[in-house]
Structure formats: structure tokens, C-alpha cells
Amino acid sequence: MARATIKTIAQKADLSVGTVSRALKDCSSVKDKTKERVRQIAEEIGYVRNLDGLRLRTGRTYSVAVVMTTPTTGSHEWEGVEYTNILNGIMGALRGTMYRAAIYPVDDFDSSFQEIRNIVEQRLADGIIISGTRPDDARISYMLEKDFPFVTYGMSEHFTPYSYVDANSQQMSYEATARLLRLGHTNIVTINPPDELMYSKQRQRGYLRALEDAGIKTPTDFIATGPLTPEFGKATVKALYNHNNKPTAYICANEASALGVLSAFHELGIEFGKDAIVNATDDINVSAYFTPPITTYYLPIEETSKALGEFIIRRIEGEPAQDLQRMVMPQLIERQDDRLKP
Amino acid sequence: MARATIKTIAQKADLSVGTVSRALKDCSSVKDKTKERVRQIAEEIGYVRNLDGLRLRTGRTYSVAVVMTTPTTGSHEWEGVEYTNILNGIMGALRGTMYRAAIYPVDDFDSSFQEIRNIVEQRLADGIIISGTRPDDARISYMLEKDFPFVTYGMSEHFTPYSYVDANSQQMSYEATARLLRLGHTNIVTINPPDELMYSKQRQRGYLRALEDAGIKTPTDFIATGPLTPEFGKATVKALYNHNNKPTAYICANEASALGVLSAFHELGIEFGKDAIVNATDDINVSAYFTPPITTYYLPIEETSKALGEFIIRRIEGEPAQDLQRMVMPQLIERQDDRLKP
DNA sequence: AGCAATAATTGAAACGTTTGTATTTTAGGA
């Protein structure tokens, strides 16, 4: 039982393949009655378009490349579950369209750039989604220059408009810091992703601005940057344990690092709520089960990642990039009082 | 600058496209010197094979379908990070081959079956990887019947040999239970995935066998089955809190549910190490940072998931299924003493 | 009824491969 092709339909309908092709794509040059008949037959014999033929002919790939650094490659550390969620969201958005997602796991910036060049040069995909953006991101410059459709998760500092989806890291960071200041904390440590990432920069800006507005100065080593693993969170706490100004609050960029902070508390005998507290941003609902549950900023990751999928398709279909930008504001979830008790 | 094709090479080398095609695939009917020349030119002009033409002609897709239930679809609960790791492993194994992975996220068993039928009937992939196997798994029967290459993550009770990769859940469960019995626990609760899954069955068997061997009976409600989320782990502890036989140990099927158990301990005032303890299997290195760190069985998930990728390719290329089976034994990591202190 | 304009359809080529068959080249003997 060979697969039904457009030719099968043509035969059955006593039409030429060309007409059938047009009928199926609802072309205006074919009579309504004919279209109906063709669709009828197609349905009947369970015809589905062969993508390979389509691609070969049109030169389009109908696939979206998702170029993401895979957190767990190499390291055995948990860097959060974002990867999964993002993938899910993108695929959810693609479902029902003609597009498929092709995942390109990469290890670092350089190999992601390499992969992108490949994709663009050999037209391996119609559009690209990237994450881990940098302030001056060469990949973005490249794709802009090549006029290749793309959407970024996270922003950069390019002035040419491009399509992005992002959480408002700076404002969130500002508010988180301001809130803790209001609650009486003065020695606030912030745990951030590696320095070269845009959202690390944004977070640091928000943090510093809040301190500035409150007229408070903190030592520079209260800004920690590194891989957002539990290990790093733990190491940060340990490193600052004997600091002159003892930290009383930590703002972690994700739940994984916050878990590490809690682990350090436990190990060092730092009592939560008395000696220090922890907050996390980019919550994805794990920290509700930490011991103790911590205050977080919830990131609606299904929403952002779904937008990624939608945007890339609309971008591919020609919508201007400046219409495809979304900034979401994470939402505070107060699971603790976060004042220090005497 | 149009992409270089086989035709470009043919022109440059003054050969027919057919010969070039054969030369590139190292066919014995073409002279060595010619092959060399062709390769030289191909290299020079940066030729890469167009997959669409290849597919169209050969009818092969050179893609591997990964049909997995995506944990976070719908629910906001963390079900562990396995999904990511498995994907990574598979893609790692595929890297360098001609094959690409195509992810098919599904919600439940029925839709996964549906998706598989689709893939097989329309030859959307050359092989399929599935997980979430059941003792009598209709999807496996179907693919066996259609003689379609596949590899499962987890086993079933089919007698026809098929290719699989699995952790030895039963033995692990047996040993985990036996160990706790040796340490003096008698009221051991086991938290398992939903009943219909094969590895739930295996876990329960191992558990029961260990108790039997020790001549101990536990109430049937000490075997909990449900989604492996923190929420479920927490709910289980709460449900058994007022039980006649107070549980003193929990064996969780993953770290997510163990996190929930710890959370319940904290909330109910159950003191870890004094009132009760928790173990987890399928460790992927998160629980080292729990409060407190818990004893686990480490699953080398990169290894197993890499095997999935390797196996499906070898299966597609014709290796018999019975040569493509792997069972790995998770390794005990004792982070706690796990005896109850008075 | 005849004509022009338009609507609907057909034919054929093309996308980049692979592969079966036909053809040419080469090598080895006599």
C-alpha cells in the first residue's frame, strides 16, 4: 500500500497534478467545485503532503532551528528545568502549523555561532530561535546582516529592531532588591548568570539602581556571577561566610542556585529567617517545596516560550520584527515574610 | 551564490552526476583516482548533500522520532529533569551521523500511540524511541507487527525480542528495601510512578520481594503510586501521617517526589533522621543539595540515553533487536546514615 | 451566432538525489 500522492488524487479526480496541487492550496484559479471534489478525494484516501517533495521544490525547509546551550552537557549539575519548558512551549506553538522544530544542542557561544552559520548558509531551517543572548551578540548581528528570520530569548543592545521575548529582568531585580531593603536588609547578595550574558547585566543594573536609590553601598563581591547550579549557589554562600559585612539576604537568578544556597545554610548552620533568607527569580514552581519554601518571582515560562514559537513563524512569514517583541513581568510570590527575626 | 549541488561538481569534474553520486558514497564501481578528484572538488566548493533530494529519492527520512510524554504539559509541577537529559543523550549519539532527532511531545499514552501510527504509516521517521512503557504495551506490539525499528526506554512483557534500554528497577528496589530493613526500618513506604507503567510494577515487585524475604508484612497503602511530582510526594506523607503504623522510611522513585516528602517533613514537624528518613532512586545529582542531602541510587542517565540513540541507529541499519538491549544497575550513594537516632 | 475576454485546466520543467541499464573505455590475452 504505497502512500497516496498528489498523482493518486489526480488520477481519481481525472485532473492534472498541477490542478490538484493548486486545489489543495486553495488557489483562486481553480473552480470551487473542483476544489471540493479534490479535497473530498484527498480526505478519502488519507492523503498527506510529502514534505520532502515540497521542500525540494520550494527550497523552504518548514523547520525552525532551536539553538540552545544544553545545560547538563558535561557537567552533572542541575541548572534548572527551563530547557524542557522552553522546548515544550515552542513545540506547542508549532503544533498544527506546517513547521517542525529541529533542536541544535550546543555547548557554548562559539559552537552556537558555528551552528547558526551552518543553518543559514545551507538553509537548514527557515528561522532560528536562540537564547543566552549577550549585550553585543555577534550571532544577532550576523542574522540581521543576512536578513535571516530569528527570535531571541533574552535581549541584546542592538539598535536595529529584532524580534525577542524576554522577562523584564532589570525591573524584577530592582523590585526584588527594593523589597528586601524595605524589609530591613542591607547586606544583599545577588547571584547571577555568567557576566557575558545580557540578563546578567540587566539584573546587576536593577540591583545597583535599587541600592543607589536607597543610598546604600554594598561590597562589589556581593554580586556573584557564575553557572546557575546548586553548586555555585552553595559556593557563593561559603565564600561570603566570613565576610566583614555578613549577608542577610540572597537573590538568586533561578531555583537551582537557590537550592544550593539553602544547602549551604544547612551545612553552615545559618538559620533561615533568623540569620539570613533567600529569594529566587525565574521560579518555575519547584521552590514551593524547598525547606523552607522561599519567596520567588514566578516566570510564566509556558507563555514566553509559546511566544517564541509564534513569533518565529510570523517572522518567517514576513511580519516586521518590531511587531514581534514581548517583555513579560514576573510575578512576586511571597512564601516567606523575609524579615529577619531576632 | 546558489548552493553547490552534485551537478556543480559534475560540471567541474567533467563527469556525469551519477558518477559523482557514486563517488561520494564510495561506491566500488568508480575509480579511486576519480573518487579522489570528486572529493577534492566537493571539499573545495563546500558541497553538502541536500537531504531533501536524498529523502525524496530513497524514501528514507534519516530522522529518528522521539515520542515522549512531556512532563510539564498542563501541570505546573516539576517532574524531574530526566526529559532534558534523555534528549541530550539521544542527540549526542546522533551527532555526526546522518540522522536527526524529531521530537514528538505527547500528553498521554493514547496520543503517543496515535503519533506512532502516524509516523509509521506515513514513514515520517526511520525509527522510533519511546518511553513510559507498560507491561502489555500496545505500541510495542504495533511496531513489532509492522516490523518498524524502535527502541524503548523501559521494558515490557513481550516475548518477542525488542531493543530496549532500562535501569534495573526491580533489583534496585529490592536492594534499597533490603538495605533499609537491615538498618532497622520496618515501616517502609515506597513512592512509585502510576500503576500502569512497567517500571512501577518492577519497583513494587522488588519491594515486596525484599519484605517477603525478611518475613515482614506492610499495609498495602504503603505502596503509593501517582505522578512523580513534589506535590504527590508531599501528599503521600500527609496521607499516612496518622497511620497506625507510622512510616519511618520513604523510597521515592525520583528526586522530585523526594523533595515533596522533605517538604512534608518540614511542614508536619517530622524530624529527619529521628522520626523518618527518605531515599530516592533515579538520582540525577540534585538531591545532594537537599536539606538534608539524602541517600540515592544514581542513574547514569547520559549513558542510558546515549545508548538509546546508538541502538535506534543500529536497529535501523538492520542489527537484530536482541543484540540491542541494555540493562544498567544504578549505584548507591549514601549521603546519610539512614538509621533512626533516638 | 460570433467574438473577445476571462476562467479553468493541462503540460512540462524543475528542485537534488539515487540507481538500473546502456554505453564507452581499459586491460589482458592470443
Added chain:
DNA sequence: TCCTAAAATACAAACGTTTCAATTATTGCT
């Protein structure tokens, strides 16, 4: 040198689509 067998290459069709140009059918008007 010529013939035969084997080796190397060329030719052409095919995979399933789309699309341009060409053809046929239909309509509206006088």
C-alpha cells in the same frame, strides 16, 4: 593487432511537489 571480458562511466528515469507558459473551456456582449 584484434577480440573479449571487465572496469568505468554516461544516460535517463524516478521520487512528490510547485509553477510558468500554453492550451482549452466558459462567459458576456454585440
